[in-house]
Amino acid sequence: xxxxxxxxxxxxxxxxxxxxxxxxxxxxxxxxxxxxxxxxxxxxxxxxxxxxxxxxxxxxxxxxxxxxxxxxxxxxxxxxxxxxxxxxxxxxxxxxxxxxxxxxxxxxxxxxxxxxxxxxxxxxxxxxxxxxxxxxxxxxxxxxxxxxxxxxxxxxxxxxxxxxxxxxxxxxxxxxxxxxxxxx
Amino acid sequence: xxxxxxxxxxxxxxxxxxxxxxxxxxxxxxxxxxxxxxxxxxxxxxxxxxxxxxxxxxxxxxxxxxxxxxxxxxxxxxxxxxxxxxxxxxxxxxxxxxxxxxxxxxxxxxxxxxxxxxxxxxxxxxxxxxxxxxxxxxxxxxxxxxxxxxxxxxxxxxxxxxxxxxxxxxxxxxxxxxxxxxxxxxxxxxxxxxxxxxxxxxxxxxxxxxxxxxxxxxxxxxxxxxxxxxxxxxxxxxxxxxxxxxxxxxxxxxxxxxxxxxxxxxxxxxxxxxxxxxxxxxxxxxxxxxxxxxxxxxxxxxxxxxxxxxxxxxxxxxxxxxxxxxxxxxxxxxxxxxxxxxxxxxxxxxxxxxxxxxxxxxxxxxxxxxxxxxxxxxxxxxxxxxxxxxxxxxxxxxxxxxxxxxxxxxxxxxxxxxxxxxxxxxxxxxxxxxxxxxxxxxxxxxxxxxxxxxxxxxxxxxxxxxxxxxxxxxxxxxxxxxxxxxxxxxxxxxxxxxxxxxxxxxxxxxxxxxxxxxxxxxxxxxxxxxxxxxxxxxxxxxxxxxxxxxxxxxxxxxxxxxxxxxxxxxxxxxxxxxxxxxxxxxxxxxxxxxxxxxxxxxxxxxxxxxxxxxxxxxxxxxxxxxxxxxxxxxxxxxxxxxxxxxxxxxxxxxxxxxxxxxxxxxxxxxxxxxxxxxxxxxxxxxxxxxxxxxxxxxx
Numbered sequence: 001x002x003x004x005x006x007x008x009x010x011x012x013x014x015x016x017x018x019x020x021x022x023x024x025x026x027x028x029x030x031x032x033x034x035x036x037x038x039x040x041x042x043x044x045x046x047x048x049x050x051x052x053x054x055x056x057x058x059x060x061x062x063x064x065x066x067x068x069x070x071x072x073x074x075x076x077x078x079x080x081x082x083x084x085x086x087x088x089x090x091x092x093x094x095x096x097x098x099x100x101x102x103x104x105x106x107x108x109x110x111x112x113x114x115x116x117x118x119x120x121x122x123x124x125x126x127x128x129x130x131x132x133x134x135x136x137x138x139x140x141x142x143x144x145x146x147x148x149x150x151x152x153x154x155x156x157x158x159x160x161x162x163x164x165x166x167x168x169x170x171x172x173x174x175x176x177x178x179x180x181x182x183x184x
Numbered sequence: 185x186x187x188x189x190x191x192x193x194x195x196x197x198x199x200x201x202x203x204x205x206x207x208x209x210x211x212x213x214x215x216x217x218x219x220x221x222x223x224x225x226x227x228x229x230x231x232x233x234x235x236x237x238x239x240x241x242x243x244x245x246x247x248x249x250x251x252x253x254x255x256x257x258x259x260x261x262x263x264x265x266x267x268x269x270x271x272x273x274x275x276x277x278x279x280x281x282x283x284x285x286x287x288x289x290x291x292x293x294x295x296x297x298x299x300x301x302x303x304x305x306x307x308x309x310x311x312x313x314x315x316x317x318x319x320x321x322x323x324x325x326x327x328x329x330x331x332x333x334x335x336x337x338x339x340x341x342x343x344x345x346x347x348x349x350x351x352x353x354x355x356x357x358x359x360x361x362x363x364x365x366x367x368x369x370x371x372x373x374x375x376x377x378x379x380x381x382x383x384x385x386x387x388x389x390x391x392x393x394x395x396x397x398x399x400x401x402x403x404x405x406x407x408x409x410x411x412x413x414x415x416x417x418x419x420x421x422x423x424x425x426x427x428x429x430x431x432x433x434x435x436x437x438x439x440x441x442x443x444x445x446x447x448x449x450x451x452x453x454x455x456x457x458x459x460x461x462x463x464x465x466x467x468x469x470x471x472x473x474x475x476x477x478x479x480x481x482x483x484x485x486x487x488x489x490x491x492x493x494x495x496x497x498x499x500x501x502x503x504x505x506x507x508x509x510x511x512x513x514x515x516x517x518x519x520x521x522x523x524x525x526x527x528x529x530x531x532x533x534x535x536x537x538x539x540x541x542x543x544x545x546x547x548x549x550x551x552x553x554x555x556x557x558x559x560x561x562x563x564x565x566x567x568x569x570x571x572x573x574x575x576x577x578x579x580x581x582x583x584x585x586x587x588x589x590x591x592x593x594x595x596x597x598x599x600x601x602x603x604x605x606x607x608x609x610x611x612x613x614x615x616x617x618x619x620x621x622x623x624x625x626x627x628x629x630x631x632x633x634x635x636x637x638x639x640x641x642x643x644x645x646x647x648x649x650x651x652x653x654x655x656x657x658x659x660x661x662x663x664x665x666x667x668x669x670x671x672x673x674x675x676x677x678x679x680x681x682x683x684x685x686x687x688x689x690x691x692x693x694x695x696x697x698x699x700x701x702x703x704x705x706x707x708x709x710x711x712x713x714x715x716x717x718x719x720x721x722x723x724x725x726x727x728x729x730x731x732x733x734x735x736x737x738x739x740x741x742x743x744x745x746x747x748x749x750x751x752x753x754x755x756x757x758x759x760x761x762x763x764x765x766x767x768x769x770x771x772x773x774x775x776x777x778x779x780x781x782x783x784x785x786x787x788x789x790x791x792x793x794x795x796x797x798x799x800x801x802x803x804x805x806x807x808x809x810x811x812x813x814x815x816x817x818x819x820x821x822x823x824x825x826x827x828x829x830x831x832x833x834x835x836x837x838x839x840x841x842x843x844x845x846x847x848x849x850x851x852x853x854x855x856x857x858x859x860x861x862x863x864x865x866x867x868x869x870x871x872x873x874x875x876x877x878x879x880x881x882x883x
Contacts, residue, residue, distance in 0.1 A: 004509075024492045025487060027547060028488060030341060044320035044440075050379070
């Protein structure tokens with residue numbers, strides 16, 4: 001600058017300030033890479049996309065992130081809606097607060113306690129229409145904000161059948177009236 | 185009512201805080217401050233202090249604090265603009281006339297600038313969300329590899345900092361339409377987020393071409409997409425739009441940023457209408473506008489504009505105070521930066537927060553210099569002047585009049601209009617952070633050279649700050665040395681404080697606050713220089729082996745004093761008179777020199793002479809001595825890798841030049857203490873004293 005600050009007119013002084021602000025914002029944005037947010041790694045859409053389109057259960061860190069970040073949860077719900085074949089909404093409250101299955105358009109989920117081993121329950125997913133897309137995973141969102149996924153086997157005779165512990169996350173999630181269930 | 189920052193700045197400096205408050209409160213001078221009975225609560229013992237230097241008052245009794253405008257607003261029960269007008273009238277200053285453009289600017293800015301100090305604190309928290317959004321994008325990876333280069337991240341930062349995101353968002357909307365129709369992808373999300381989609385050597389061209397290969401998708405009678413060598417054309421009933429492959433990494437980063445910052449739901453709901461049948465270009469533009477508006481509102485809430493304005497005014501105020509109102513860019517020197525930091529870093533409140541660290545202070549001054557330089561260039565362009573390269577004599581550099589392009593490519597609409605006028609307005613700033621010359625450091629990560637590990641993370645960081653501060657900033661290397669040695673020392677103290685280190689450790693860290701001596705730091709720069717030379721030699725080895733014409737330029741660069749006469753004679757024989765140009769050690773006769781015979785000759789020590797033979801031998805040794813990615817035996821004969829070496833050569837030459845110049849400056853620098861060793865000792869004492877003041881051992 002060969003001109004002095006004093007010789008700059010109002011517009012030029014403003015240009016200097018705008019330039020300084022832009023350059024400083026540029027620096028500030030880069031500082032985020034060093035910022036410590038107190039939670040360690042920050043989770044973003046990429047992580048929930050990987051979860052919603054994959055078959056692996058969320059890591060503990062992602063689970064915690066989902067519990068504390070409302071926006072992340074709402075994005076995941078919206079994303080699950082988009083990528084799922086069908087979403088079973090919460091069901092009307094039964095007196096016990098538990099249900100023995102879910103019924104939706106083209107898809108039905110039934111819980112059936114094993115006769116041979118009462119501590120185990122069959123999760124049966126049935127299709128009304130044999131031409132509908134076969135789901136590869138079952139997702140659920142519990143009322144406390146916890147998410148889970150269970151990979152599904154190939155269907156046999158028009159139904160998918162899984163044998164799980166009656167107290168398992170999968171069975172309790174499906175039976176809980178306040179849990180939302182997605183087939184993807 | 186809009187008041188330009190320079191006007192408020194001038195008004196504050198004219199009215200004087202002590203004078204204004206002194207009309208209502210009887211003040212007594214006590215050291216650097218004035219004290220009196222607080223006008224905001226009843227008291228018998230004065231707890232109200234006024235600090236003229238910092239431009240603030242504070243009552244320790246009731247907690248009231250603020251600047252001159254806050255004081256007049258509170259005591260006279262006036263609005264901000266009324267208080268400004270009152271003070272302007274009292275001091276005989278004319279209030280600037282409000283124009284519609286300025287009003288628009290105010291509506292945008294004043295929401296923020298009228299916030300209180302408390303809300304600024306909140307602002308800082310909000311801003312960290314924005315920073316985190318960037319962090320997530322910058323750290324995106326696919327298959328363990330970074331998804332975006334530094335250049336892409338920087339381009340994204342520039343677009344946000346300069347608010348030049350409208351056109352990229354429009355491009356993005358068209359790209360989303362392309363991505364959603366892209367064969368082999370289940371919708372646009374998979375195109376951008378699907379695993380493995382980026383494992384094509386980070387080359388979007390490959391991704392898009394493989395997806396669209398031979399495809400011309402039809403919609404009714406009209407082809408929806410046309411694919412060229414470097415672009416995809418989206419056709420609409422009312423026009424067409426071209427998206428270049430080269431823009432795709434940036435646009436992808438932009439999408440990730442938008443989703444992270446605004447939320448997937450908002451972004452998806454805005455983008456959905458551009459996907460599918462019967463979409464017009466007008467609709468895509470409208471949706472792009474919507475997305476731009478959402479981002480605008482988000483940034484209004486999250487950018488720390490007020491804090492940055494405050495920082496700027498503080499720097500200008502200091503420069504005016506220290507060097508006079510007619511200070512110039514050259515007045516920003518090492519001592520000025522040091523004195524400012526010593527004065528401001530210990531302040532309670534804004535100044536201390538903004539400039540607590542020496543690194544932040546140094547960077548702020550570098551940015552101030554760049555901003556002043558920018559205004560100066562703008563000033564020259566606004567005022568007719570002769571064209572020439574002697575800027576000192578007031579001539580205008582013709583290059584500054586040339587608009588920048590994106591590597592010769594610019595996506596765009598064939599039925600464009602003035603709807604993106606804002607882009608033009610912001611272009612100046614875009615040029616500013618975009619810089620006239622490409623950043624050689626970032627250029628190494630772009631294109632085929634990205635596959636070669638020329639420099640590591642640490643070297644990248646060192647070169648980054650060196651490039652920034654050497655291009656514009658205080659002339660001598662002393663401030664940069666202080667930044668590297670004591671700025672990092674301050675970081676070490678902060679870390680120790682965070683982990684509750686013991687008193688003794690903290691005391692030692694403050695006393696020995698330099699992380700290394702200046703000489704040791706210089707040795708690092710020299711080492712970096714040697715590394716760059718090794719890399720250049722290794723590049724020469726590859727380029728010679730692959731018969732790349734760039735090898736000869738590099739040869740001249742690495743051995744400027746070499747005896748080239750044997751090579752010259754040889755070239756003359758095969759190239760005729762054109763080879764005379766080699767006399768001046770320039771290589772404009774590339775087509776002739778590219779002849780294989782030249783390369784064979786250059787590799788033959790018996791014919792080419794000792795200088796060139798020695799150089800080619802050292803080149804081979806350098807290549808074999810490097811064990812980084814891209815320097816393997818197979819790489820040396822891989823044409824794609826060779827292309828990377830060829831592209832990178834001039835950038836590496838430039839980087840080496842910057843380090844060499846810095847080292848030379850260091851060696852010839854006039855220091856206040858006479859020598860670097862004495863300067864280090866003196867600075868160590870000075871920094872230690874300030875650190876003790878800042879971190880608890882007040883002297």
